[in-house]
Amino acid sequence: MRHIISILLENEAGALSRVSGLFSARAFNIESLTVAATEDPSLSRMTIVSSGSDSVIEQITKQLNKLIDVVKVVDLSEAPHIERELMLVKVRATGKDREEMKRIADIFRGRIVDVTESSYVIELTGDCSKLDAFLEVIDHSLVLETVRTGVSGIGRGDRILKI
Amino acid sequence: MQLTGAEIVVKCLQEENVEYVFGYPGGSVLYIYDEFFKQDKFKHVLVRHEQAAVHAADAYSRSSNKVGVCMVTSGPGVTNAVTGIATAHMDSIPLVIISGQVPTHYIGQDAFQECDTVGITRPCVKHNFLVKDVKDLAITLKKAFYIAQSGRPGPVLVDIPKDITTHVCEFEYPKAITMRSYAPNVKCHSGQVRKALQLMLEAKRPMLYTGGGVILSDASRQLVNLAHALGFPVTNTLMGLGGYPATDKQFVGMLGMHGTYEANMAMHHCDVLVAIGARFDDRVIGNPADFGSVPRKIIHIDIDPSSIAKRVDVDVPIVGHLPEVLGELQALFDEQKSKPDAKALAAWWKQIDAWRGKNSLKYKQGKEIIMPQYVIEKLYEVTGGDAFVTSDVGQHQMWAAQYYKFDKPRRWINSGGLGTMGVGLPYAMGVRFANPEATVACVTGEASIQMNIQELSTAKQFRLPIKIINLNNRYLGMVRQWQQMFHGDRHAESYVNALPDFVKLAEAYGHVGMLIERPADVEPALREAFTKHKNDLVFMDFITDQTANVYPMIAAGKGLSDMILAEDL
Ligand SMILES: Cc1cc2nc3c(=O)[nH]c(=O)nc-3n(C[C@H](O)[C@H](O)[C@H](O)COP(=O)(O)OP(=O)(O)OC[C@H]3O[C@@H](n4cnc5c(N)ncnc54)[C@H](O)[C@@H]3O)c2cc1C
Numbered sequence: 001m002r003h004i005i006s007i008l009l010e011n012e013a014g015a016l017s018r019v020s021g022l023f024s025a026r027a028f029n030i031e032s033l034t035v036a037a038t039e040d041p042s043l044s045r046m047t048i049v050s051s052g053s054d055s056v057i058e059q060i061t062k063q064l065n066k067l068i069d070v071v072k073v074v075d076l077s078e079a080p081h082i083e084r085e086l087m088l089v090k091v092r093a094t095g096k097d098r099e100e101m102k103r104i105a106d107i108f109r110g111r112i113v114d115v116t117e118s119s120y121v122i123e124l125t126g127d128c129s130k131l132d133a134f135l136e137v138i139d140h141s142l143v144l145e146t147v148r149t150g151v152s153g154i155g156r157g158d159r160i161l162k163i
Numbered sequence: 164m165q166l167t168g169a170e171i172v173v174k175c176l177q178e179e180n181v182e183y184v185f186g187y188p189g190g191s192v193l194y195i196y197d198e199f200f201k202q203d204k205f206k207h208v209l210v211r212h213e214q215a216a217v218h219a220a221d222a223y224s225r226s227s228n229k230v231g232v233c234m235v236t237s238g239p240g241v242t243n244a245v246t247g248i249a250t251a252h253m254d255s256i257p258l259v260i261i262s263g264q265v266p267t268h269y270i271g272q273d274a275f276q277e278c279d280t281v282g283i284t285r286p287c288v289k290h291n292f293l294v295k296d297v298k299d300l301a302i303t304l305k306k307a308f309y310i311a312q313s314g315r316p317g318p319v320l321v322d323i324p325k326d327i328t329t330h331v332c333e334f335e336y337p338k339a340i341t342m343r344s345y346a347p348n349v350k351c352h353s354g355q356v357r358k359a360l361q362l363m364l365e366a367k368r369p370m371l372y373t374g375g376g377v378i379l380s381d382a383s384r385q386l387v388n389l390a391h392a393l394g395f396p397v398t399n400t401l402m403g404l405g406g407y408p409a410t411d412k413q414f415v416g417m418l419g420m421h422g423t424y425e426a427n428m429a430m431h432h433c434d435v436l437v438a439i440g441a442r443f444d445d446r447v448i449g450n451p452a453d454f455g456s457v458p459r460k461i462i463h464i465d466i467d468p469s470s471i472a473k474r475v476d477v478d479v480p481i482v483g484h485l486p487e488v489l490g491e492l493q494a495l496f497d498e499q500k501s502k503p504d505a506k507a508l509a510a511w512w513k514q515i516d517a518w519r520g521k522n523s524l525k526y527k528q529g530k531e532i533i534m535p536q537y538v539i540e541k542l543y544e545v546t547g548g549d550a551f552v553t554s555d556v557g558q559h560q561m562w563a564a565q566y567y568k569f570d571k572p573r574r575w576i577n578s579g580g581l582g583t584m585g586v587g588l589p590y591a592m593g594v595r596f597a598n599p600e601a602t603v604a605c606v607t608g609e610a611s612i613q614m615n616i617q618e619l620s621t622a623k624q625f626r627l628p629i630k631i632i633n634l635n636n637r638y639l640g641m642v643r644q645w646q647q648m649f650h651g652d653r654h655a656e657s658y659v660n661a662l663p664d665f666v667k668l669a670e671a672y673g674h675v676g677m678l679i680e681r682p683a684d685v686e687p688a689l690r691e692a693f694t695k696h697k698n699d700l701v702f703m704d705f706i707t708d709q710t711a712n713v714y715p716m717i718a719a720g721k722g723l724s725d726m727i728l729a730e731d732l
């Protein structure tokens with residue numbers, strides 16, 4: 001099953017490689033990994049999307065907790081949460097495709113953030129499936145380039161990951 | 164007090180009451196060595212290869228429960244040390260390794276003797292640090308000692324660039340330390356302990372399976388008390404030997420790939436299993452599915468949550484420090500009324516005694532050729548069962564584990580997790596530094612001993628009267644055994660040719676050498692070595708049976724009851 005794991009860790013040089021090294025050394029799967037400093041610059045917040053059986057996910061959280069630089073680990077997927085990812089898509093936009101592309105972007109609440117005579121860059125935020133759906137819907141042959149940030153996640157309501 | 168980085172390193176080691184630093188100098192650590200030279204609170208042991216420095220520090224720790232300390236230079240010093248570090252890591256041994264690094268402003272420039280030490284060692288340490296500011300040096304070393312020995316122990320490396328050792332700052336050694344990201348002191352869950360005891364009291368066929376955690380946490384006394392109170396059978400892993408006295412009647416021997424028939428059968432057929440500081444390694448449970456096919460309840464006590472339910476599902480997990488958890492179990496047992504089911508227990512013991520009757524460790528010693536098992540049995544007799552025994556890796560290691568009956572913890576020193584050939588001699592050195600009066604024997608093979616043979620020179624310099632028991636079968640015996648059993652008896656590269664004359668070799672290093680070729684000479688030779696040559700290092704080259712195999716054996720991936728016994732062949 002797919003899990004979204006949130007990690008609070010010391011913002012130290014090398015902390016990221018300890019986490020990514022753990023995943024490769026133990027053959028754990030990573031779908032995406034995002035990280036940045038938090039409002040407290042001594043801490044980083046990381047979101048990892050992984051998949052595996054319950055026992056694999058249990059090992060992942062235990063092994064993450066074991067890393068000396070890791071302060072806290074939660075599996076967001078265990079309770080209500082919000083997941084968001086940002087995608088930038090550069091598409092060919094000429095002739096009648098220009099109007100059509102803008103229309104689909106609007107439906108997905110995307111924004112066109114760069115325009116040339118022949119192309120758009122569309123910015124889209126949402127959960128993974130929404131971004132996937134957008135790519136499904138538009139004409140594949142018009143896609144010039146895509147870049148996605150990977151998932152960031154946060155618990156709903158009273159679930160707070162903080163020290 | 165204003166001190167240089169090099170002076171700070173020395174002060175910190177003194178504050179930690181370090182007795183010995185095992186190491187080897189080089190360019191990046193010269194300022195530190197210069198400070199070593201000026202002090203006499205701790206001693207430096209100059210080995211002949213950095214790998215041996217780490218192994219020696221490792222055995223110093225295994226045989227004493229103090230942190231082992233080593234020092235190596237940047238680049239090749241570090242890479243030579245890696246095998247030692249990985250060996251300690253796999254067996255959870257607390258070490259602090261200090262490595263030199265190129266000056267801060269050279270890092271990343273492919274500088275002379277530069278390597279990415281933090282990167283190379285990251286997967287085989289509990290934690291590591293690169294010190295980038297002299298102001299962080301003391302606190303980093305404090306953290307290193309704290310992390311190494313708390314929680315599940317392990318090696319911690321501190322990488323110090325050369326310029327940092329010359330920079331100056333105010334020195335103050337922190338008394339205590341807390342880290343928000345590391346809280347190793349977990350109090351065990353009383354409800355879980357209660358549940359565990361309940362299961363144990365209801366058991367018909369109970370079993371205690373204990374491992375290296377008992378040794379690492381000095382929980383032997385608590386284990387023995389609890390086992391005696393309950394009357395349950397006890398088996399030890401290879402790493403747990405000595406944690407429960409081998410001569411005690413409740414002891415059924417080591418379990419696993421080369422465990423006794425009774426230990427493996429009892430493990431397989433028990434209905435309540437208590438795993439105590441043991442991690443269900445694949446050399447113990449080779450086939451988790453087969454093991455799971457017998458219904459039983461499992462209680463698992465370990466300080467590291469990730470050891471629990473990793474390979475085998477567990478019913479009652481208990482995370483905690485063994486002496487505390489066992490103490491709490493004992494207290495709970497003492498204060499309540501119920502006792503284990505005596506009738507069921509008697510029937511269980513009857514079954515176990517029947518398995519014991521197989522006598523799975525029997526072998527035949529004839530008149531002509533020395534059997535390796537016989538050498539270990541005689542070694543046990545001659546040393547009164549009270550020696551520190553280190554071993555290398557191979558068949559000789561298994562025979563030492565099977566035939567030397569360890570009654571005390573920290574007497575059996577070997578590499579279990581990584582299985583590193585070459586540890587035996589440096590391990591014996593480390594043991595002797597930690598236990599200056601002790602009798603120390605190193606059981607080895609003609610192949611393993613050559614992996615760190617250069618340490619005969621260190622042993623000479625420090626007058627370490629180690630007795631090397633070389634079980635010389637002219638084979639990479641363990642490899643040959645697998646080839647015989649699983650690869651059509653084709654001995655691909657397992658015969659060791661062009662062996663040195665070990666007697667002359669020992670003599671060349673200034674030691675005593677003995678060649679023993681006949682069974683009748685085994686005991687007299689051992690007596691001579693341990694009495695007449697008490698104060699010498701003696702290299703005893705026993706020419707042993709080339710075809711002897713280690714039995715019982717469970718082939719890799721097979722179930723516990725699927726044992727190959729000597730008598731089957
Ligand atoms: C050639 C060869 C053959 C081998 N054959 C066998 C064999 O037949 N049988 C066998 O058993 N092994 C064998 N081994 C060794 C095997 O590879 C493992 O090293 C060994 O089984 C692991 O032992 P352990 O389970 O006791 O764990 P260890 O590696 O000793 O781990 C100790 C456990 O205790 C825990 N712990 C540490 N401190 C505490 C504390 N304070 N409180 C609570 N828990 C703590 C740790 O977290 C860890 O889970 C062999 C090795 C070699 C090289």
Ligand SMILES: Cc1ncc(C[n+]2csc(CCOP(=O)(O)OP(=O)(O)O)c2C)c(N)n1
Binds near residue numbers: 556557560609639641
């Ligand atoms: C450094 C290292 N290389 C290779 C191995 C694989 N290996 C395990 S046992 C063994 C043979 C050991 O031979 P010897 O020391 O003569 O012991 P014996 O088995 O003959 O008693 C080998 C090569 C190992 N464990 N360690």
Ligand SMILES: [Mg+2]
Binds near residue numbers: 634635637638640
């Ligand atoms: Mg051999």
